[in-house]
Amino acid sequence: MPVPRPILVADDPRFDGHQSSRPHPERPERLAAARAGLKAALPPERRRDLTLRKASDEAIERVHRPGYAGALRGALAQGSGDLDPDTYFCPETGESTWLAAGAAADLADALVRDPGERAIALLRPPGHHARPGTPMGFCLINNVAVAAAAARASGLARVAIVDWDVHHGNGTQEIFEADDSVLFVSLHQHPFYPGTGSPRETGKGAGRGATVNVGFPAGTGSEAYGEAFRRVVLPRLTAFDPELVLVSAGYDAHERDPLAGLSLEAATFGAMATALDDFCGESRSLGFFLEGGYDLQALEGSVAATTRALTGEARVELPEGEPSAREREAIEATLAAHRQP
Ligand SMILES: [Zn+2]
Known part of the structure; x- marks a missing residue:
């Protein structure tokens, strides 16, 4: 038997410094739960921790507008407040944000260096709503975009x-x-915050076809995600060959x-992680x-399920059941949008 690869982990106690003075769903306790899930599922001998560094302005501005890093630093220098109605900051926010983005860039470099690696980054603040020129929706710097751009730059x-x-x-x-050069495939509740993500959004210009949106109605469950993986996510990945x-x-x-209305279980995340692990x-x-x-509780269990898929301890098949008519319509709408010339 070959020795199993270690799993790279990016985490840092300094992520806990980012904290609202008011009750807010994006809170440090989230990472405590995610850490507990990771710890329960990842034997210490399989864990390799990345040393975290702050992101360079260059890494940030590959995906954000020129001057964004400086402007954000200036805004955060106010001490504490709100960057938009959802996005608070406190004196520690800058450090957390720059470390999260730096972890994303460094993790991407590690993943590029050694094909076949697996990594889990427990980052705060999150990133995927951060737009080229503005923070949004709890997000200040778009971590996953920084990682993708770093990989392209490598x-x-x-x-x-x-x-x-x-x-x-x-x-x-x-x-x-x-x-x-970057395929983006999103599965989400729709219509819902932030309002975008219609299946008809398929990319622009040279990127047409490389944006794939599956927007599910409230109440959507695991079967629909299994079906979307089989019919949309995995075929698109295979065709794109990342x-x-x-x-x-x-x-x-x-x-x-508490914020959304879908009905997945921890095992659904384990199944999606298993499918992606098999693909990779x-x-x-x-x-x-x-x-x-x-x-x-959901976060702890779901991070554990994701991790167990990567360690091989719990490989979960994609759910096989029949999606509802409305769930199936959502998948068909995405397939139709991508059939058009
Ligand atoms: Zn979300």
């Missing part, structure tokens, strides 16, 4: 981002929608989540970047 030709957070990854889409797969791994599509095999690296997930 020489990869094609990178895929799968976003299974319950909210559409509007920031990530906007950053890469005209770029045919050299690296990154996941915007939010866990707020879980049935317990030994030749492609795979990295998971924490986004949302606001029920602590």
